[in-house]
Amino acid sequence: MNQFFKLLLAVLVMVATQACQDTSRPNYQFMPNMYEPVGYETYGKSDAFTNGIEAQLPVPNTISRGFVPYEYENSPEGYNAARDSLFSPLEKNEDNLAKGKALFTIYCAVCHGDKGDGQGILVKNEKFLGVPSYADRPITEGSIYHVLMYGINSMGSHASQINRTERWQVVQYVQKLKADLTN
């Protein structure tokens, strides 16, 4: 009978370990001392700052190294000024265009469509409406960049997702799309 009980016990243990597997909690660790970082971890909690989080905003009135200020303000006047007087510092070449295309596909095509005709998948599914075709708007290098920086109407700013050079690459590709659409 002893054997039988042992077998039963083994089965019970197996069932129990299966049943206790809780996917909403992380698993055990061998040596947490080696797993857990000593330094502050990205997005982690930290008592070094008063608000208790590691991710801090830059100190007011400071800029990071290599930061290039954007002089046009977020207003209709700023938009007009950028449209008329802001030009791309990038060379117009295949490399920039290819990078711009890759970025456009990630960040813009979902609404503006792969061709820039305002027929992205979100528009087709009627989730996001009123996206104009690039052909129908009097956009210039400067105005495209300005809108990427600050957003316009229902479009938000994409400055936190793509950096300055990348924005200008996207601008180059958008201009190519507009040229393709109007021809």
Add this chain to the structure above:
Amino acid sequence: MKKVLPRPTIFTAFFATLVLFMSPDFLQAQEGDPAAGKALFNAQCAACHRLDQRLVGPPLRGVSEKYDRSWIYNWVRNSAGLIASGDAQAIAIYEEYNKVPMTAFPLLSDADIDNILAYIDAPPAQPKAVEATPVVAPPAESGGNVNQIVIAALVLVLLVLVVMLILVRNILTRIAAANGIEVPVTQSKPIWKAFAENQFLILVTVIFSLLGSAYFAYGYFMQVGVDQGYQPVQPIHYSHKIHAGANQIDCKYCHSSARTSKHSGIPSLNVCMNCHKNIQEYNGETTPEYSKAFYDGEIQKLYKAVGWDPDLQQYTGETQPVEWVRIHNLPDFAYFNHSQHVTVGGVACETCHGPVQEMEIMYQYSPLTMGWCINCHRTTNVNVKDNEYYNKIHDALSQKYGVEEFTVSQMGGLECGKCHY
């Protein structure tokens, strides 16, 4: 005689569009065509206007009664001019909506605007009464189900066999009894006693049980510290299935720093607001568990965290950081860099993160163990094309290994110091 307005039929719609395209000036009708108006509204106006909700601009239902039609024509084509001319009505609207000027639409004809107004004035579509949304049961996981059915069938067959054997034995005993044959009852030893007396059998059993327990012990220890399948509950229910699946938003739209840094960043809430400023409610597929009300509630949670007032369409400035629960977490002694894999290596996100576009709740797909890393490094070829800076070393490596394409491990991708330092 009472004038009866013609019902908008397909024919009139067709006619109106025809007239619209041929000679918009001839059409001075005030009715307009709602169907053409809807298309125009969705293409031109919907970026800033809803019918019943404030967006960037005011809700539009009822504008044709509120304002004079010729004034509306002027406003749509050149609102800035109207404001500059000192029109009191125009200035009042401009002031009320945060001094955001409306884009001028000089290309819209009177007829176009009439069509748009006709669409706006059309009675709100009846909320398609419950529309019998066919709650399609998720297709059963065919593999698992078939297995279960097979096992159930086998168990059933076994039970039937046992019952049959017992019945046959009973019948045979009865026949034997009827025929007067005495079945000798053998005094059998209990099976465990026989087992205990057989030393060879015990030896074999011990070896097997030792091997078996070693197997299970090994299995247990190997899964310690592995979080495959980890699926925590997040403070805001974010469905990758809707965003990456149904809406096909690129992973890197939100996790943009995966391209450029070690971390695939958790998007800050301004990235959410790029779309959710406009998308205030969920209108997609629902299930009993995840209803429209549930999803709308989650969008409200987002608004609360980011401090957005959907009624005023303004940020209140009262923000609340969201405490997302981290799922993928390598131990501190292992270094991993996203940009190295995503941008340089060109590895697709799905390779490691699995079918995220099907996950209603995100979970860890890969084990993220060292063996798992190394397997991939051993089998993945490096793309060395168009990388002239390293041409020399690439050529030397191909020569050394005598191969056209070499793997990450042949390039030194298995050296300890690459990831542990």
